[in-house]
Amino acid sequence: MTTLPQDELDRRKAQLLARLDELDTRIHDIEAELRSHDSKDWEEMATERENDEVLSSMESGGLNEARMIQAALERIESGEYGFCTRCGAEIAPERLDLLPETPFCADCAR
Numbered sequence: 001m002t003t004l005p006q007d008e009l010d011r012r013k014a015q016l017l018a019r020l021d022e023l024d025t026r027i028h029d030i031e032a033e034l035r036s037h038d039s040k041d042w043e044e045m046a047t048e049r050e051n052d053e054v055l056s057s058m059e060s061g062g063l064n065e066a067r068m069i070q071a072a073l074e075r076i077e078s079g080e081y082g083f084c085t086r087c088g089a090e091i092a093p094e095r096l097d098l099l100p101e102t103p104f105c106a107d108c109a110r
Contacts, residue, residue, distance in 0.1 A: 001079045003090065012100050013076050016069050019101075023066045030059045065101070072101040084108050 002009065034055055075081040082091050084105035091105045102109070 002076075002082045004082050004093075009076055009081065012081070012096065013073065015100055016072055016076075020066060020069045020073075023062045023069070027059055027062045027066070030055050030062070034059075068101040068103070071103060075103070 004012075034052055072081060075083075075085075082096065083089065084091055085103040086108040087105065089105045089107070091102065095102060095106055
C-alpha cells in the first residue's frame with residue numbers, strides 16, 4: 001500500500017494524465033505527418049524517407065512513454081505507486097518528481 005498522502009497521489013495522477021494527453025496529441029500529429037507524403041520527385045522522396053525515420057523513432061518513444069504512464073496510473077489505482085516493481089523498496093520522492101512514471105527505484109534502474 002502506498003505511503004504517499006492522497007493529495008500527493010492526486011497531484012501525480014494529474015501530472016501523468018496531462019503528460020499522457022500531450023503524448024497522445026504528439027503521436028496523432030506524427031501519424032498524420034507520416035501519412036501525408038505525396039512527392040513524385042526522387043530527392044524529395046529521399047528527404048521524406050529520412051524524416052519519416054526520425055518521426056517513427058519519435059513515435060516509438062512516445063508510445064513507450066505512454067505505456068509507462070498507463071502502468072503508473074494503474075499502480076496509483078491499485079495502491080502500489082511509489083514502490084519498486086522489481087524489489088519492492090519505496091521509490092525516493094525526488095526520483096518520482098523527476099520520473100513520475102518510473103516503476104523502479106534508483107538501485108534497480110541501474
